[in-house]
Amino acid sequence: MKLNIAVLAGDGIGPEVTAQSIKVLKAIALEFDHSFNFKYAPVGAVAIDETGDPLPEATLELCKNSDALLFGAIGDPKYDNDPSAKVRPEQGLLALRKSLGLFANIRPVKAYDALLSKSPLKKDIIKGTDISIYRELTGGIYFGKKELSEDGNTASDLCEYSRNEIERIAHLAFKAAQSRRKKLTLIDKANVLESSRLWRKVVKEVATNYKDIELDFLFVDNAAMQMILNPKQFDVILTENMFGDIISDEASVIGGSIGLLASASVGDKYAMFEPIHGSYPQATNKGIANPIASILSAAMLLDHFDLNDEADLIRTAVDKSLALHITTPDLNTKYDNITTTKVGDFIADFI
Amino acid sequence: MKLNIAVLAGDGIGPEVTAQSIKVLKAIALEFDHSFNFKYAPVGAVAIDETGDPLPEATLELCKNSDALLFGAIGDPKYDNDPSAKVRPEQGLLALRKSLGLFANIRPVKAYDALLSKSPLKKDIIKGTDISIYRELTGGIYFGKKELSEDGNTASDLCEYSRNEIERIAHLAFKAAQSRRKKLTLIDKANVLESSRLWRKVVKEVATNYKDIELDFLFVDNAAMQMILNPKQFDVILTENMFGDIISDEASVIGGSIGLLASASVGDKYAMFEPIHGSYPQATNKGIANPIASILSAAMLLDHFDLNDEADLIRTAVDKSLALHITTPDLNTKYDNITTTKVGDFIADFI
Ligand SMILES: CC(C)[C@H](C(=O)O)[C@@H](O)C(=O)O
Ligand SMILES: CC(C)[C@H](C(=O)O)[C@@H](O)C(=O)O
Numbered sequence: 001m002k003l004n005i006a007v008l009a010g011d012g013i014g015p016e017v018t019a020q021s022i023k024v025l026k027a028i029a030l031e032f033d034h035s036f037n038f039k040y041a042p043v044g045a046v047a048i049d050e051t052g053d054p055l056p057e058a059t060l061e062l063c064k065n066s067d068a069l070l071f072g073a074i075g076d077p078k079y080d081n082d083p084s085a086k087v088r089p090e091q092g093l094l095a096l097r098k099s100l101g102l103f104a105n106i107r108p109v110k111a112y113d114a115l116l117s118k119s120p121l122k123k124d125i126i127k128g129t130d131i132s133i134y135r136e137l138t139g140g141i142y143f144g145k146k147e148l149s150e151d152g153n154t155a156s157d158l159c160e161y162s163r164n165e166i167e168r169i170a171h172l173a174f175k176a177a178q179s180r181r182k183k184l185t186l187i188d189k190a191n192v193l194e195s196s197r198l199w200r201k202v203v204k205e206v207a208t209n210y211k212d213i214e215l216d217f218l219f220v221d222n223a224a225m226q227m228i229l230n231p232k233q234f235d236v237i238l239t240e241n242m243f244g245d246i247i248s249d250e251a252s253v254i255g256g257s258i259g260l261l262a263s264a265s266v267g268d269k270y271a272m273f274e275p276i277h278g279s280y281p282q283a284t285n286k287g288i289a290n291p292i293a294s295i296l297s298a299a300m301l302l303d304h305f306d307l308n309d310e311a312d313l314i315r316t317a318v319d320k321s322l323a324l325h326i327t328t329p330d331l332n333t334k335y336d337n338i339t340t341t342k343v344g345d346f347i348a349d350f351i
Numbered sequence: 352m353k354l355n356i357a358v359l360a361g362d363g364i365g366p367e368v369t370a371q372s373i374k375v376l377k378a379i380a381l382e383f384d385h386s387f388n389f390k391y392a393p394v395g396a397v398a399i400d401e402t403g404d405p406l407p408e409a410t411l412e413l414c415k416n417s418d419a420l421l422f423g424a425i426g427d428p429k430y431d432n433d434p435s436a437k438v439r440p441e442q443g444l445l446a447l448r449k450s451l452g453l454f455a456n457i458r459p460v461k462a463y464d465a466l467l468s469k470s471p472l473k474k475d476i477i478k479g480t481d482i483s484i485y486r487e488l489t490g491g492i493y494f495g496k497k498e499l500s501e502d503g504n505t506a507s508d509l510c511e512y513s514r515n516e517i518e519r520i521a522h523l524a525f526k527a528a529q530s531r532r533k534k535l536t537l538i539d540k541a542n543v544l545e546s547s548r549l550w551r552k553v554v555k556e557v558a559t560n561y562k563d564i565e566l567d568f569l570f571v572d573n574a575a576m577q578m579i580l581n582p583k584q585f586d587v588i589l590t591e592n593m594f595g596d597i598i599s600d601e602a603s604v605i606g607g608s609i610g611l612l613a614s615a616s617v618g619d620k621y622a623m624f625e626p627i628h629g630s631y632p633q634a635t636n637k638g639i640a641n642p643i644a645s646i647l648s649a650a651m652l653l654d655h656f657d658l659n660d661e662a663d664l665i666r667t668a669v670d671k672s673l674a675l676h677i678t679t680p681d682l683n684t685k686y687d688n689i690t691t692t693k694v695g696d697f698i699a700d701f702i
Contacts, residue, residue: 075542079542080541080542080568081551081555081568083541083548083549083551083552084548084552088542090542090543094543120476120579120580120581121471121472121473121579122471122472122473125471141492141510141544142543142544144507146544146545147545148545148548148549152549152552153513153514153515153549154512154513154514154549155511155512155513155545155546155549156495156510156511156512156545156546157509157510157544157545157546158507158508158509158510159492159507159508159509159510160505161505161506161507162504162505162506163504163505164504189593189596190431190434191426191430191431191439191441192441192445193492193497193508194497194498194499194506194507195506195507195508197435198434198499198503198504198505200432200434201434204432217431217432220597221596221599221600221601222600222629224575224597224600224601225600225601225603225604225609227601228471228472228579228601228604229471229604230471242540245540245571246571246575246597248572249572249573249575249576250572250575250576250578250579252576253576253580258576278573
């Protein structure tokens with residue numbers, strides 16, 4: 001297969017982890033006789049530095065002319081504490097999601113047997129956990145109208161959803177549940193929010209097309225608790241943009257490190273693959289960033305093109321690296337000198 | 352001291368747990384020669400059944416003529432799955448908070464030594480945790496304009512904050528930090544939300560009055576993760592309404608049961624005390640509801656009137672009940688027949 005892959009490595013540890021997944025994809029191409037063609041473009045804080053724009057026109061063009069996107073990370077602390085900054089790196093990521101119509105963000109959360117002891121949660125709580133989170137990605141309060149009053153003393157954000165935005169991701173989530181354990185949990189705050197009540201109504205309607213799926217509902221506050229008390233109760237989770245952001249980051253504690261969590265963001269035409277961790281500026285260029293989330297994102301990219309054997313081989317290689325303690329310091333209690341690059345090398349060599 | 356206390360027991364397990372805290376307050380009155388006068392009024396689903404209104408005028412009147420409010424719980428599943436219900440029990444609680452100006456909800460989270468093993472988190476992660484969460488309670492998306500389009504296909508909620516709403520709770524939180532470990536963490540999503548940027552700006556300004564306090568900032572997604580990875584890093588947490596709802600429920604896993612978490616909701620004139628757990632309909636009238644959150648809320652009530660010895664005695668009694676396994680089934684692995692009432696009796700007798 002021939003694939004044109006746009007690489008948007010972004011900020012902080014983005015470039016170093018993405019370099020490892022590219023290495024791994026190249027090994028796959030060699031082994032399975034594919035041709036993967038990588039093209040690079042700036043996004044985020046680095047793009048602001050170069051062009052003044054967190055998502056330059058040329059970057060977006062490249063994405064639209066590619067078969068898939070590999071994304072690194074975005075964000076720079078110099079913007080976080082400046083409430084009056086006009087341009088911010090995160091706008092690049094949000095604009096990318098919106099422009100490419102990437103409405104569904106899929107985040108698998110698994111407890112790896114080799115890593116059970118690394119989690120802050122007790123083993124018997126997490127062992128066997130296997131969740132797929134469907135987070136709506138182009139609507140809600142992130143994209144609603146933002147206002148700051150003239151005098152700067154009142155600020156607002158609008159959380160808005162329409163039926164169609166809910167339906168399209170709901171169908172994806174129900175279908176995913178059909179090929180899994182046939183359970184779907186909608187997380188909302190329908191006892192207070194109008195937008196949540198619309199979610200609940202529309203999802204119940206969509207559910208009539210998937211009678212084999214057990215549907216239940218949790219308020220987001222309760223869900224944040226249940227995720228820790230009993231994560232095994234979840235199979236597919238469906239939720240709106242911001243709740244998905246919070247709940248999936250929280251769920252990352254189950255795997256023992258956020259450095260393991262991959263994600264796919266898909267729409268009708270485009271698909272992007274990225275680790276859920278951020279730019280982690282404190283770790284940049286120290287060789288300690290865990291590349292596995294990015295590498296597993298590359299595996300999700302292959303799955304997206306039905307290259308399942310290839311994707312499985314990557315996952316087997318990752319399991320092997322975990323079992324042999326070929327991991328970065330966030331997970332390693334045995335060796336203290338395994339760098340980002342070494343993990344990438346091991347996985348590519350294994351392939 | 353003479354106190355007129357309005358009791359709003361509400362729905363589900365509300366009445367049975369509140370009955371225990373009243374019993375305990377009566378024991379305190381006897382022991383310390385106070386006169387506590389209890390008056391009862393309906394709120395929530397029971398009030399809808401009686402009057403059609405989740406917060407009847409007479410209930411609000413009673414509250415305004417009392418020195419403090421003891422609140423039980425609110426919510427009934429028959430409303431949760433009916434997205435088109437016009438009247439809901441939760442509106443009663445929200446209206447009460449708003450009408451009485453209860454803008455600060457204070458939720459202490461502690462790891463009890465006697466219960467370390469009950470938490471889904473590992474002992475060494477939680478031991479020593481002692482957090483005080485300041486959740487803004489009368490602003491933000493819960494109270495912003497809600498809209499449902501004519502055709503029912505678009506719904507929205509507005510999250511709005513103004514400087515003054517942020518300042519007043521920020522001052523309370525900084526003062527609390529001064530009498531604690533001198534650290535305050537603001538939780539927001541300032542990389543995306545305009546309202547969060549206002550929070551960050553105003554809190555930084557307020558901080559200039561409290562130079563002895565270390566101030567830091569966490570994005571809410573990261574905070575949801577940090578709460579589990581390393582809860583001991585937190586002293587006072589300050590946050591807006593919905594983030595506070597989610598993060599404090601999540602934090603309840605640290606204590607081993609949400610049935611332990613008390614809260615105080617205070618404003619310039621009124622103060623209300625309530626367990627953070629909900630109405631827990633499945634447990635109603637089974638004698639299994641944990642009354643400790645309500646009893647500890649009563650202790651917070653006493654603290655509010657500077658009756659600190661009285662409050663401490665309640666807390667000592669609670670510690671004793673936990674140490675002796677006189678607890679409801681959510682916490683008890685030793686005895687299986689300790690009911691809600693028995694826990695209340697033990698604590699009242701101890702006093
Ligand atoms: C960087 C930020 C805008 C982003 C988000 O909140 O969506 C990130 O936290 C994520 O989850 O992908
Ligand atoms: C019942 C509900 C409206 C309420 C809230 O979300 O504020 C509850 O969850 C709480 O935290 O007190």
